[in-house]
Amino acid sequence: GAVVSQHPSRVICKSGTSVKIECRSLDFQATTMFWYRQFPKKSLMLMATSNEGSKATYEQGVEKDKFLINHASLTLSTLTVTSAHPEDSSFYICSASRTSGMSRLSYEQYFGPGTRLTVT
Amino acid sequence: RKEVEQDPGPFNVPEGATVAFNCTYSNSASQSFFWYRQDCRKEPKLLMSVYSSGNEDGRFTAQLNRASQYISLLIRDSKLSDSATYLCVVNSSYNNNDMRFGAGTRLTVKP
Numbered sequence: 001g002a003v004v005s006q007h008p009s010r011v012i013c014k015s016g017t018s019v020k021i022e023c024r025s026l027d028f029q030a031t032t033m034f035w036y037r038q039f040p041k042k043s044l045m046l047m048a049t050s051n052e053g054s055k056a057t058y059e060q061g062v063e064k065d066k067f068l069i070n071h072a073s074l075t076l077s078t079l080t081v082t083s084a085h086p087e088d089s090s091f092y093i094c095s096a097s098r099t100s101g102m103s104r105l106s107y108e109q110y111f112g113p114g115t116r117l118t119v120t
Numbered sequence: 121r122k123e124v125e126q127d128p129g130p131f132n133v134p135e136g137a138t139v140a141f142n143c144t145y146s147n148s149a150s151q152s153f154f155w156y157r158q159d160c161r162k163e164p165k166l167l168m169s170v171y172s173s174g175n176e177d178g179r180f181t182a183q184l185n186r187a188s189q190y191i192s193l194l195i196r197d198s199k200l201s202d203s204a205t206y207l208c209v210v211n212s213s214y215n216n217n218d219m220r221f222g223a224g225t226r227l228t229v230k231p
Contacts, residue, residue, distance in 0.1 A: 043223035044164065044221045045221075049218065091161075109209075111164050112163060
């Protein structure tokens with residue numbers, strides 16, 4: 001299957017600082033990547049859709065100025081949590097979509113291993 | 121109403137048992153359906169896509185009922201290694217790249 005990496009896997013930061021998380025598709029080009037957040041024992045919540053070369057599309061309730069997304073190339077998207085607070089502590093997971101030819105019914109998402117953020 | 125709903129479980133079954141999970145979705149225009157598996161503190165991994173005609177992959181069988189807007193996953197001959205959270209995933213009709221996740225059903229297979 002396709003490989004998606006994330007870095008760092010775990011980060012602890014102080015309240016008020018910013019943290020950047022990288023998501024890379026290692027063996028395929030991903031025009032679209034997704035950023036999710038997952039709290040303990042809860043479902044993945046889509047935060048934003050990242051499109052290469054254009055602005056990200058944020059889900060309702062997600063502050064775009066707080067969660068900065070950059071998709072500079074077909075293999076790299078970054079999420080920066082600015083001025084982090086303890087309530088931002090969560091498991092952040094990116095995914096990249098890989099389609100099968102022209103079929104619009106073959107969307108599958110491949111997930112990175114996630115980044116566990118702890119804000120103290 | 122949530123877009124994708126699942127029974128959170130937990131389902132505790134003995135090895136060798138057959139277990140079934142259901143998932144309902146609210147958007148009748150949804151096109152793509154998947155089951156993902158997520159182990160504790162790990163990322164979700166694709167288990168199988170769900171096709172209109174139903175499909176089987178070894179001990180796993182997935183079914184789709186568009187009329188009632190639900191999908192199911194059947195696991196036969198459960199193994200200890202099947203213990204995980206199973207996520208139902210449905211795409212949004214507005215964007216075929218936009219998947220919506222259920223909260224997951226927790227399965228524990230015991231010896």
